[in-house]
Amino acid sequence: MKKKKHTSYHHGNLKESLIHTALDMVDKEGLEAITLRELANRLGTSRSAIYRHFEGKEALMKQVILAGFDRLDAAIEPYFNNKESPLLERFHAMGISYVTFATENPNLYRLLFGPVMSKEREEVCETERPDLHKILHGDSSAEVIETAPDDSFHKLVTIIIEAQDQEIFKKEDPILIATAIWSLLHGLSMLIIDGHLSISDNVQAVYEVNYKILLEGLVRSHS
Amino acid sequence: MKKKKHTSYHHGNLKESLIHTALDMVDKEGLEAITLRELANRLGTSRSAIYRHFEGKEALMKQVILAGFDRLDAAIEPYFNNKESPLLERFHAMGISYVTFATENPNLYRLLFGPVMSKEREEVCETERPDLHKILHGDSSAEVIETAPDDSFHKLVTIIIEAQDQEIFKKEDPILIATAIWSLLHGLSMLIIDGHLSISDNVQAVYEVNYKILLEGLVRSHS
DNA sequence: TCTCTATGTTAACATTGTCAACATGATTTG
DNA sequence: CAAATCATGTTGACAATGTTAACATAGAGA
Incomplete structure (x- = not known):
């Protein structure tokens, strides 16, 4: 569906990917299923990369x-x-x-x-x-x-x-x-x-x- | 108010004390304030004593x-x-x-x-x-x-x-x-x-x- | 008294969020 | 173009927390 243009940057557009996969995770597996490490794993990135786009987990969840x-x-x-x-x-x-x-x-x-x-x-x-x-x-x-x-x-x-x-x-x-x-x-x-x-x-x-x-x-x- | 008969046992009636202090903690400080360690500290007991009365934190919270x-x-x-x-x-x-x-x-x-x-x-x-x-x-x-x-x-x-x-x-x-x-x-x-x-x-x-x-x-x- | 069960303690472990230090790709500047 | 600068990503470590195992002790019953 959403083949991002992977040419642009390190990961592409991590910020939006984080929000949307988190949203899907909540929807399908519940709020407790969301852990920064699991999120990072599913996106093929590392846990701490999140902090380049959000102040912390709570800030991410607000966007979600x-x-x-x-x-x-x-x-x-x-x-x-x-x-x-x-x-x-x-x-x-x-x-x-x-x-x-x-x-x-x-x-x-x-x-x-x-x-x-x-x-x-x-x-x-x-x-x-x-x-x-x-x-x-x-x-x-x-x-x-x-x-x-x-x-x-x-x-x-x-x-x-x-x-x-x-x-x-x-x-x-x-x-x-x-x-x-x-x-x-x-x-x-x-x-x-x-x-x-x-x-x-x-x-x-x-x-x-x-x-x-x-x-x-x-x-x-x-x- | 509720001077428990401290003569009876190790602690007295830990189970009820846990429930009621947890209830008060939630009411005054919010759900996130409840941690098993803090609960144990306030009751002068140790963290793991809780597991003699409840299967785990979730079981305790249900009673709360x-x-x-x-x-x-x-x-x-x-x-x-x-x-x-x-x-x-x-x-x-x-x-x-x-x-x-x-x-x-x-x-x-x-x-x-x-x-x-x-x-x-x-x-x-x-x-x-x-x-x-x-x-x-x-x-x-x-x-x-x-x-x-x-x-x-x-x-x-x-x-x-x-x-x-x-x-x-x-x-x-x-x-x-x-x-x-x-x-x-x-x-x-x-x-x-x-x-x-x-x-x-x-x-x-x-x-x-x-x-x-x-x-x-x-x-x-x-x- | 001896044994057993109920209750409590200590130490350790796995998970998780967070941060610091380092690394690298991209962009701008001289 | 080369160097510097910034944005982004990685690794390792740490503190907090729930949980468990091994050990300790008090009270009850034989």
């Missing part, structure tokens, strides 16, 4: 996590952008694709929301995401869609605003609504992949009930 | 996790059992106490749902919790309340059944409803303590919106 989030975003994106199907269908499918991604790649999903970043995030927490306030306080939704970054959470917010503009959803703070939706999806995914639910054999059914409950709390009026 | 779940259960229990206040108030307070427990003890909460048990749970997942099916297929709710174990999830299920009996909640599968509620609470807790939300400075407000959305999807009819 970022790449993992890209995969997650890529898995859900089609359902955000498919403008042909009705909004609620997209909304429904987006949720399914999210939970499905988690259950099909449990190791990867656990990494994304796992303990690697948690300490650091706790510190940075306050200053984070000031850009969201722009969305929150922007009055027109059309304008927001343009300025929103391609982050999945932002896309979710814009979909909610869209649904509010179409008088489908109640006019609640869209960011808080998005938070509730994300919480439900994230919690459900985590509980399933960690085996805390007794009904994890039928993920689809569990999701449908969750979706139904959530939706009835979101829609504007009942028929 | 069980003790941690007891703390979580104890933190929410008052809101389950306070029979004087109306059911919806108990329901509301229970959710707040859950999220509050998580945000006030982030290290502990992360441990409970963290990576220690995840692999094992994946294997045991299918055979787990057959007792829940009894609740699901029991027709009378009063009978269920008696037979339910003191697990928090079971209590949640019984409260839902109670609300259904009082015609407050819709008659949906109570286990699936409980799953949805737990997912929301768990997801919200995790996202907050890991700093994924931009609004984590006002936990209460976030919870209220989540609760409102969830409740409107649960209640039987709108006024």
Whole structure:
């Protein structure tokens, strides 16, 4: 597949290779399988070469996590952008694709929301995401869609605003609504992949009930 | 507080001491702070003594996790059992106490749902919790309340059944409803303590919106 | 008392992340 | 072009940690 141009340098592009093989290792063999020596072996290099590209293992893992989030975003994106199907269908499918991604790649999903970043995030927490306030306080939704970054959470917010503009959803703070939706999806995914639910054999059914409950709390009026 | 009877044996009761000091260490200093040597030092014993009581570090951590779940259960229990206040108030307070427990003890909460048990749970997942099916297929709710174990999830299920009996909640599968509620609470807790939300400075407000959305999807009819 | 089992200690080992010292390919400079 | 400089890779060593084996000791029961 990816025959790198091995002509260029010592190894080629070690930095990217490290990130991607680490990502694949996490996905297939779990987080504990990742050791710097094993990583180096698989790439035919030596353990310490890593330190020419990353400050340490943790710095590498952060990059891996970022790449993992890209995969997650890529898995859900089609359902955000498919403008042909009705909004609620997209909304429904987006949720399914999210939970499905988690259950099909449990190791990867656990990494994304796992303990690697948690300490650091706790510190940075306050200053984070000031850009969201722009969305929150922007009055027109059309304008927001343009300025929103391609982050999945932002896309979710814009979909909610869209649904509010179409008088489908109640006019609640869209960011808080998005938070509730994300919480439900994230919690459900985590509980399933960690085996805390007794009904994890039928993920689809569990999701449908969750979706139904959530939706009835979101829609504007009942028929 | 807990002056153990140091007269009895070599150390006294090392097994329980290990579990409880480990639990406190996780809570105050994080999971990474736990090393067998440090644990042994704090208890004035030697590192290898641990292996007379546990198969290894992982076995010890599993016991720590069980003790941690007891703390979580104890933190929410008052809101389950306070029979004087109306059911919806108990329901509301229970959710707040859950999220509050998580945000006030982030290290502990992360441990409970963290990576220690995840692999094992994946294997045991299918055979787990057959007792829940009894609740699901029991027709009378009063009978269920008696037979339910003191697990928090079971209590949640019984409260839902109670609300259904009082015609407050819709008659949906109570286990699936409980799953949805737990997912929301768990997801919200995790996202907050890991700093994924931009609004984590006002936990209460976030919870209220989540609760409102969830409740409107649960209640039987709108006024 | 003697023996046995439970519990605790010490020393050693393998794994892993990290760093220092050295080596080499590529790039820039005189 | 030659030399210097920088980027990249390698080797050896070290500290921390979980684990195990061999040894030690206290308490219980014959």
